[in-house]
Amino acid sequence: MSTTTFAAVSAVKQRSEHAFDVDLSSQWTIGGRPNGGYLLATIGRAAGAVGPHPDVLAASAHYLRSPEPGPAEVEVEPLRAGRGASQVRARLLKDGVPCVEALLTLGTLPAEGQARWAGGLPDPRPTDPDGGVRVPSQTPTGTAAAIFDEVGARLDPESVRTFTEGPRGVGELWGWLTLPGDEPFDPVSLLFAVDAFPPATFDIAASGWVPTLELTAYVRARPAPGPVRVLHRAQLIDDGRVDESCFVWDRTGRLVVQSTQLAGIRLD
């Protein structure tokens, strides 16, 4: 059961004009290291506090080192402040050593609206958010994944077979995600949502955790309250690297954030 809230573990405290303190939770971890989307969300929260625009529209992060949990710092460097959008460079440091480097474009997401055209997206195939099976807090290879005691990541029955019967070879995982205490998602926590599920590569072949090298997320709309629908899709494994796309819809079926990541993978 969860002992933390997303608002608490991702809180940033302004120390100076462009520097923020953050306390990385030991619970939001896989193998004892903070989840990459969680780290990006702390960066996004700091970035939104600095400039004229509150909402992250696009965030690109390169992962240099995996920090230990505990106190860390986020630095934000404004790059340009335009009328409709602004850009910042931001990075997360642990003991003064850069761990995640990011560039972000910020703007203001409207309170309401609807997509103009969504013809190129996968069908979100809505299922029962309370159905499926919760991802356990241990990976198939036995690594502790404490984060799944905090967030509710429920895999659809079809996707669960990856874990109960072994990889299906499809490279897709479908499910629903909730924050502790059903905290509503917002544009900051959506940066976490795109990296919350287990790697879709678990549906291709058994491997250890796949460390993220690069993650780019586009926040497309403010989410309606409630759980979000998640699709993780692996596309290509080549030369020890895999790319994964992620699509996240809110309860109304509106796509609210999407991402792509490149990660390292070791297969036998």
Add this chain to the structure above:
Amino acid sequence: MSTTTFAAVSAVKQRSEHAFDVDLSSQWTIGGRPNGGYLLATIGRAAGAVGPHPDVLAASAHYLRSPEPGPAEVEVEPLRAGRGASQVRARLLKDGVPCVEALLTLGTLPAEGQARWAGGLPDPRPTDPDGGVRVPSQTPTGTAAAIFDEVGARLDPESVRTFTEGPRGVGELWGWLTLPGDEPFDPVSLLFAVDAFPPATFDIAASGWVPTLELTAYVRARPAPGPVRVLHRAQLIDDGRVDESCFVWDRTGRLVVQSTQLAGIRLD
């Protein structure tokens, strides 16, 4: 007919340890402004010259301002140099003003190899590289696109209908791309390849050019000589922004680079 080569227009000249001069071609432009993938390629070339690893594996660029053609500068700041990969921050400046900010992860792509798994990719649907119709050097709304006098961007007959008969509403453009003089593609020019085609949104609705806000490219393999097969796919238009995925295969059918971009779009 082309008057330039990619090697020439993307050449960088080292001025100091971490700064490079580049001369942005007035020919590799749309509406008089250099193409965004071309700008990223000059950044990638400089980044590969600085650190221990020559090949860009992942590049994320945020576009702040569109520079005029002519002399410009690329600055590279090393962030981390690991055994298998290194990361840099790099940016392109015009008259000292930052225009493109980027983060890059570099490594060493093997000379040969093949994908381990490619089950999540679209089918490249190979066609005749000499078939189809060359993209004209003027957009549907009358903007000059001088770059299409330089590179050979040939759309498949099915995709050409977007231009001859109007948008089909599919949001996909398929075709083949060649560099001037059939210069072979390499990991640097692949950074250009993902942004070379007209926007896939032309297949959804008539609009002006769509300015790129963010572009992320993953170089997956060294390309075989010859033209490359290109798919541009728009996925979602919401709140005046569109995301587009791009997939590029070499003549052997191997995926060599892929990208995603977020761009601004104005529709009536």
